[in-house]
Amino acid sequence: MLRLLHPVLLTASLALACPAFAHGAPPVSAERALTIGGGVERSLTLDVEALRQRPAAELAEVRVAGKFGVRSVVRGVRLRDLLKDAGIVARDHNTVKKLAIIATADDKYAVVFSWNELFNASAGENVLVLFERDGKPLPHAEGPLALLSADDLRTGPRHVKWLRSIEVRQVVE
Numbered sequence: 621m622l623r624l625l626h627p628v629l630l631t632a633s634l635a636l637a638c639p640a641f642a643h644g645a646p647p648v649s650a651e652r653a654l655t656i657g658g659g660v661e662r663s664l665t666l667d668v669e670a671l672r673q674r675p676a677a678e679l680a681e682v683r684v685a686g687k688f689g690v691r692s693v694v695r696g697v698r699l700r701d702l703l704k705d706a707g708i709v710a711r712d713h714n715t716v717k718k719l720a721i722i723a724t725a726d727d728k729y730a731v732v733f734s735w736n737e738l739f740n741a742s743a744g745e746n747v748l749v750l751f752e753r754d755g756k757p758l759p760h761a762e763g764p765l766a767l768l769s770a771d772d773l774r775t776g777p778r779h780v781k782w783l784r785s786i787e788v789r790q791v792v793e
């Protein structure tokens with residue numbers, strides 16, 4: 621006998637069974653600003669228009685996560701440039717070696733970067749807060765703002781859709 625689940629139960633079951641499903645688009649009424657805080661001198665709150673006013677980077681031939689062979693052109697602001705503008709708090713030159721930068725989505729999906737990865741390695745050049753894909757605003761499924769680490773071998777795990785916040789934390793004393 622085939623039993624159908626109630627739509628709410630089915631959605632909850634899929635979200636628990638498949639994290640990618642859970643990391644989807646939030647309700648349309650969600651606030652659209654990115655906040656940068658934690659261990660910074662100046663907290664920043666930026667929406668798409670504020671990011672468009674900043675110097676942008678464009679990356680061509682970026683792999684689209686989950687779509688074999690599909691490439692895209694993305695445009696956004698380098699994460700490390702935003703962190704420089706916020707001013708990372710460091711007691712001394714060794715403090716930065718103990719920092720984690722956490723990017724979080726509306727649905728609480730989060731990814732982590734080290735300070736060294738962003739500021740002391742070539743990968744930091746291609747970690748962008750995105751606002752445009754293929755010459756258009758990001759598609760709804762990605763949100764008005766997203767974060768992408770384009771140099772990752774698999775771009776999906778650190779592709780933060782519906783980006784909400786960036787937080788700087790010291791992880792060890």
